[in-house]
Amino acid sequence: MRILVTGGAGFIGSHLIDRLMLQGHEVVCLDNFYTGHKRNLLKWFNHPYFELIRHDITEPIRLEVDQIYHLACPASPVHYQFNPVKTIKTNVIGTLNMLGLAKRVKARFLLASTSEVYGDPEVHPQTEDYRGNVNTIGIRSCYDEGKRVAETLAFDYHRQNGVEIRVARIFNTYGPRMLENDGRVVSNFIVQALRGTPLTLYGDGSQTRSFCYVSDLVEGLIRLMNGEQKGPINLGNPDEYTILQLAQAIQQKINPSAEIRFEPLPQDDPRRRKPDITKANDWLGWQPTVPLQQGLDYTIDDFRARMIDPDAQYEGASNESGAPRDRVTTL
Numbered sequence: 001m002r003i004l005v006t007g008g009a010g011f012i013g014s015h016l017i018d019r020l021m022l023q024g025h026e027v028v029c030l031d032n033f034y035t036g037h038k039r040n041l042l043k044w045f046n047h048p049y050f051e052l053i054r055h056d057i058t059e060p061i062r063l064e065v066d067q068i069y070h071l072a073c074p075a076s077p078v079h080y081q082f083n084p085v086k087t088i089k090t091n092v093i094g095t096l097n098m099l100g101l102a103k104r105v106k107a108r109f110l111l112a113s114t115s116e117v118y119g120d121p122e123v124h125p126q127t128e129d130y131r132g133n134v135n136t137i138g139i140r141s142c143y144d145e146g147k148r149v150a151e152t153l154a155f156d157y158h159r160q161n162g163v164e165i166r167v168a169r170i171f172n173t174y175g176p177r178m179l180e181n182d183g184r185v186v187s188n189f190i191v192q193a194l195r196g197t198p199l200t201l202y203g204d205g206s207q208t209r210s211f212c213y214v215s216d217l218v219e220g221l222i223r224l225m226n227g228e229q230k231g232p233i234n235l236g237n238p239d240e241y242t243i244l245q246l247a248q249a250i251q252q253k254i255n256p257s258a259e260i261r262f263e264p265l266p267q268d269d270p271r272r273r274k275p276d277i278t279k280a281n282d283w284l285g286w287q288p289t290v291p292l293q294q295g296l297d298y299t300i301d302d303f304r305a306r307m308i309d310p311d312a313q314y315e316g317a318s319n320e321s322g323a324p325r326d327r328v329t330t331l
Contacts, residue, residue: 002026004065004107006057006098007072009036011177012112012170015214016069016221017041021050028063032056035074040177057094064105067225070098071112073146084142091146092153099157102164110166110225111154113232115273116144117169125240125274128169128232139267151232158230166224171236171275175214175295176302186211186296189247190303193254203265205244210274212237213290213298223284236275237288249293253300 003020007013008029013036020027026049029041033054044050055061057072073090095111102109118126119134134144157163174186181187192199212235220235241249244260251258280286 001066002028002064003067003069004028004030004063004101005069005071006030006094007036007070007112009033009038009040009052010071011040011175011179012173012214012217013069013071014040014177015175016071016218017044017050019218019222021047025049027051028053028065030055030057030061030072032072035179035182057097058089060097061101062104063101065101065107068098068102068107068109069112069221069225070095070110073112073143084139087142088146091143091150095150095153099153099163103157103161108164108166108225109154109157110168110221111150112221113151113167113169114143114147115169115171115234115236115275116140117148117151118270118273119144120270121272124272125238125276126234127276128234128279155230165230166227167231167233168221168224169232169234169236169275170217171212171234171273172209173212173214173217173236175299177214178299178303180303180306185209185243185246186250186299187303189250190254190300191307193250193258194300194304194307196255196258198259198261199247199251200261200263201243201247202263202269203243204262205247206242207265207269208240208242208272208274209246210237210240211246211292211295212288213292213295216288216290220280220284220286223286227284229279229283233279233283234275234277235280235286236277237292238275238277239288239292240272240274241292249296250300253296 003025005013005017008017009031017027017029021044028051030053072094118132122133123130135141136145151167154165154167158165178187180191189199217235247260
């Protein structure tokens, strides 16, 4: 099968491409390298079934593919707030372009949506029928509302044009290849602990998140794409932790004497976030398998290696167990 992955050089996209390549598919990666990196895909560069195209999806492109995994968009607040208009354009115009491609070539289309469509939720845990509590003019709305519009477009293309769609609402995901400067809580804490600086915790640490290891998420995306349900469907780990608990877990693994410093909570930061994955379990037979403590070990090993040797790369989570593979050195 010939499969297109937009944003394929990014954190989640590159792990998805690893799995698709190992399954023997022909894979085309589109990425403008705003947050993605070629180093995440180096091992496939000379493979006859892999093609990398530098392209911004806000511009149309003509390709022949059977499936489209649409992941292209900055997903961390630091990056999507840096250029909010570009974020909106990626989510709206980029999604229109990819849906138009899916319509033309009759490809199945999977949208990587987000738990951010629920905003600061007033329902807990969040089920797929909850319509959310989003501040339409807040600093996060370029991403939150952009993904909500992307979902609207996907379902309208399905109803109006018969495009086969799948919609995944992705909750907090972590693992090897996360960017050191992406501003997400897992990467922030790991980098700060490894550098010996205080772990910066926003608010009082009582806000909660649920953390899904990247190999589990990729398995869910592939099952959704190849299943019979359109979605939307939550993909995330229902184990809920306070941000303070996460900081303390990383502190103990890296530097037990590290200071934890409290800062004011950013605008519109959700107080609680936990997926109800009943549909994922019933429809896809899917649930996370990698516990947080184990996943943090894999992720810390990857960050430590990259910070010691920036020219080195871990393949991370390419095998079935979720454990990182051997180290690969870039040339």
